[in-house]
Amino acid sequence: MAEETHMHRRHHDMGGLDAGPIDRHEHDHAPWEKQTDAIMRLLVAKGVMTVDELRRGIEELGPGAYDAMSYYERWISSITGNLLEKRILDPAEIGRTMDEVRHRHETA
Amino acid sequence: MMRFHPGDEVRVRSWQPPGHIRTPWFTRGHTGRVVGMLGTFGNPENLAYGGDGAPRQPLYRVRFAQSELWSDYDGRPGDTLIVDLYEHWLEATR
Amino acid sequence: MTAHTHGDGHQHPHPRQPDVEDRPLTYHMALTAAVAELLVAKGVVTADELRRTVEDIDSRHPGDGARVVARAWMDTAFKARLLEDVNDAAAELGIDCGGIPIRAVENTRRLHNLVVCTLCSCYPRMLIGLPPDWYKARAYRSRAVREPRAVLREFGVTLPDDVELVVHDSTADMRYLVVPARPDGTDGWSEEALAAIVTRDCMIGTALPRSDAPRSGGG
Structure with a gap:
């Protein structure tokens, strides 16, 4: 019963679980992290997406997301997923634009 | 409009649906007391999927005794925890 | 991602x-x-x-929250308004906290408040800036609700047994600001001097303001 019950607990819902000591290292936010935060704030302000959609997208990244990805990596992944679902963006244009971004970065 | 009032004893529903839910797992099935009403807000379970949040849900502050939440709580007996919970996740205990 | 310890809790560029x-x-x-x-x-x-x-985003920092707390320490009528509505009270000091309502919870000699968001990272960022990494990470989110006194000890805060502890799991449409108790030894201090000892962590509940250590702990 306990094992069956546990299967329905989602990985982000972690209050009360065992965990190790708190790592109090901090890092300064990189420009791309602030850019991600700014994109989200603007999409909410303009009614394009909600904070709950952001959270839902993060929750759906899967159980490994919290260990494999950083905070703003989860954010931009969820934001992008939501924009794809809303058909505001499509995969091909994202791929093409990422290539252009990389090319500009290499030649800068 | 608001079904519960400060002082009311409430139990958090022990539902386990899939989906985006703002009721922490560790509160489900536990009994607490309403200590405040925060107004009504769009339902996050609807907003999370592109909905408009209607019908809006009353939101309450519910206080739990730590010893009620965790059988092995080793802090002080009077320690408590307050969580904000939407009305549809609460039921009267009597 | 690069990271390093801020012994004094202050923000500064990573040297490497x-x-x-x-x-x-x-x-x-x-x-x-x-x-x-x-x-x-x-x-x-x-x-x-x-x-x-x-x-x-860059303009939001714990100093705004500290100004609000210091004013509340100086002015009991302002404190009453702050406990009623943080957004309105902050606006009196020219701080626009935006549309998400923030509520204040007040520490006293007999009561300590600690804020966590077990489901994500809800935080009064419009008043005190972006949350620290540990606030968003698994260990704090998992443990703060179940063993809060042990968590506080890790932050160097040992609560006496006669102090009641209230943990706030801030997971919905409200954000929570801890208003720490004004420490002894600060009589006659200016509002600016008082604000200087109200660190970010004091307003989360993982630190206490200290009259003997201005500007320490979680800047």
Whole structure:
């Protein structure tokens, strides 16, 4: 019963679980992290997406997301997923634009 | 409009649906007391999927005794925890 | 991602952090740039809005929350208004906290408040800036609700047995600001001097303001 019950607990819902000591290292936010935060704030302000959609997208990244990805990596992944679902963006244009971004970065 | 009032004893529903839910797992099935009403807000379970949040849900502050939440709580007996919970996740205990 | 310990809790540039232009472009950095570029190209947002929003994010810092707390310590009528409505009270000091309601919870000699968001990272960022990494990470989110006194000890705060502890799991539409108790030994201090000892962590509940250590702990 306990094992069956546990299967329905989602990985982000972690209050009360065992965990190790708190790592109090901090890092300064990189420009791309602030850019991600700014994109989200603007999409909410303009009614394009909600904070709950952001959270839902993060929750759906899967159980490994919290260990494999950083905070703003989860954010931009969820934001992008939501924009794809809303058909505001499509995969091909994202791929093409990422290539252009990389090319500009290499030649800068 | 608001079904519960400060002082009311409430139990958090022990539902386990899939989906985006703002009721922490560790509160489900536990009994607490309403200590405040925060107004009504769009339902996050609807907003999370592109909905408009209607019908809006009353939101309450519910206080739990730590010893009620965790059988092995080793802090002080009077320690408590307050969580904000939407009305549809609460039921009267009597 | 690079990280280092802030012994004093203050924000300062990472000493080994190379210039942004020299850093390798990660997948998610390229994705962020591409999404921003496409949203601008499609007219969903403007480049100017993005720039101004980043500036707004940069302008939010714990000092604003500290000013609010210091004013509450000086002025009991203001404190009453703060406990009623943080957004309105902060506006009196010229601080715009935006549309998400913030509530204040007051520490006293017999009561300590600690704030966590077990489900994500809810935090009064419009009043005290972006949350620290540990606030968003698994260990704090998991343990703060179940063994809060042990968590506080890790932060160097040992609560006496006669102090009641209330943990606030801030997971819905409210954000919570801890108003710490004014420490002894601060009689006659100016509002600015008082604000200087109200650190970020004091307003989360993982630190206590100290009259003997201005500007220490979680800047």
